[in-house]
Amino acid sequence: MSVWALGLNHTTAPLDLRGRFAFALDQIAPTLHSLRSSFAGNSHPQVEAAIISTCNRTEIYCASEHIALDHTFGWLAQSGGVAPALLRSHAYTLHDDEAARHAFRVASGLDSMVLGEAQILGQMKDAVRAAETAGALGSTLNQLFQRSFAVAKEVRTATEIGAHSISMAAAAVRLAGQLFEDLRKTRVLFVGAGEMIDLAATHFAAKEPKAIAIANRTLERGEKLASRFGGEAMRLADLPARLAEFDIVISCTASTLPIIGLGAVERALKARKHRPMFMVDLAVPRDIEPEVKALEDIYLYTVDDLAQVVQQGQANRQAAVAQAEVIIDAGVQSFMHWLGQRGTVPLIQQLNAQADEWRAAEMARARKLLAKGESIDAVLEAMSRGLTQKMMHGAMAELHAGDAASREQTAQTLSRLFLRKER
Numbered sequence: 001m002s003v004w005a006l007g008l009n010h011t012t013a014p015l016d017l018r019g020r021f022a023f024a025l026d027q028i029a030p031t032l033h034s035l036r037s038s039f040a041g042n043s044h045p046q047v048e049a050a051i052i053s054t055c056n057r058t059e060i061y062c063a064s065e066h067i068a069l070d071h072t073f074g075w076l077a078q079s080g081g082v083a084p085a086l087l088r089s090h091a092y093t094l095h096d097d098e099a100a101r102h103a104f105r106v107a108s109g110l111d112s113m114v115l116g117e118a119q120i121l122g123q124m125k126d127a128v129r130a131a132e133t134a135g136a137l138g139s140t141l142n143q144l145f146q147r148s149f150a151v152a153k154e155v156r157t158a159t160e161i162g163a164h165s166i167s168m169a170a171a172a173v174r175l176a177g178q179l180f181e182d183l184r185k186t187r188v189l190f191v192g193a194g195e196m197i198d199l200a201a202t203h204f205a206a207k208e209p210k211a212i213a214i215a216n217r218t219l220e221r222g223e224k225l226a227s228r229f230g231g232e233a234m235r236l237a238d239l240p241a242r243l244a245e246f247d248i249v250i251s252c253t254a255s256t257l258p259i260i261g262l263g264a265v266e267r268a269l270k271a272r273k274h275r276p277m278f279m280v281d282l283a284v285p286r287d288i289e290p291e292v293k294a295l296e297d298i299y300l301y302t303v304d305d306l307a308q309v310v311q312q313g314q315a316n317r318q319a320a321v322a323q324a325e326v327i328i329d330a331g332v333q334s335f336m337h338w339l340g341q342r343g344t345v346p347l348i349q350q351l352n353a354q355a356d357e358w359r360a361a362e363m364a365r366a367r368k369l370l371a372k373g374e375s376i377d378a379v380l381e382a383m384s385r386g387l388t389q390k391m392m393h394g395a396m397a398e399l400h401a402g403d404a405a406s407r408e409q410t411a412q413t414l415s416r417l418f419l420r421k422e423r
Contacts, residue, residue, distance in 0.1 A: 009059075021080045055284040106120060121152050171310050172204075177207075188248040189246040215235070266295065276299060
């Protein structure tokens, strides 16, 4: 059994290209079905698969008897509507121990834009549950991910990898504080009501802004989040008319198209008499049209723009990274040992089936002898002798066959298997 992975992330691909391969959680099941169906009719009919898609990465993990990286690459390029050559120039491919090590590093927060951040672990668990629900997760990938979660837990327990980390939400607060002298005098609008917006709202609420509002497609969900921060909820459709009211706009939705356009922002600036607006687009694909950034009184940041801020303090965690890598190496070795043993499973199954066949034959023979009135001792003697002869027949035949060298090799193997002393 082999494992392979391919993907692109914040270090290998620009934001707009990553946006082409972003899958919302409710898209994972049909996307996995499409991927696995693409293998039908070739030499990889039973491919396990899982997809991890976040604002910083999209990764596909697969497992099958044989690695099929080229096929997976072609499928992903087609799904994103890009040329395979363009995708290859920004993607990475991994297999077996490299794929396992990468999965363990991602789960542990070592491959994140925010070194040591914990959010990716929850996102990976969501992706695994989605793959399992879709029927795409087999024993091999299940082992890979369960072991990655265990390694991540050990890394967090045994090291200080998460110490001093700056989240994307905290970075947004820091940048807003550089633009506005007093955040308590600002009005903040959050667009969306997902996990990232929840985190961002928590950080901004701690600064006690003058007003907080949540704009969401589903009003009920927006109201639930707004009530936690003493804010108001509005429908997404009302956003363009009310955009001018807010000094800070943080957006992160699952929309496949921008929901805040250049025209809406221009009208808001005019109504604000060109007072500055601070905007953060945490969505992939983008929620805010990129042309907005060129407006004179707009300070627009994307997830990639926040990279420099969140990397501050990384030097303080290098010792923890070294400790984490040791834990990950041990986890990789353990997984590869397990994966190697999986190759003997068919043989073990065949041996068990053969042994069951012999046992059934001897049991049937014993029942017949008992029915004829044979003594129990005689029947047991015959059954044990019959089983022994069946078990030893193949070994004895091999021992007497072939040339002297092969007989010597067979003798050593049989001695090791059958003449082991009890310890």
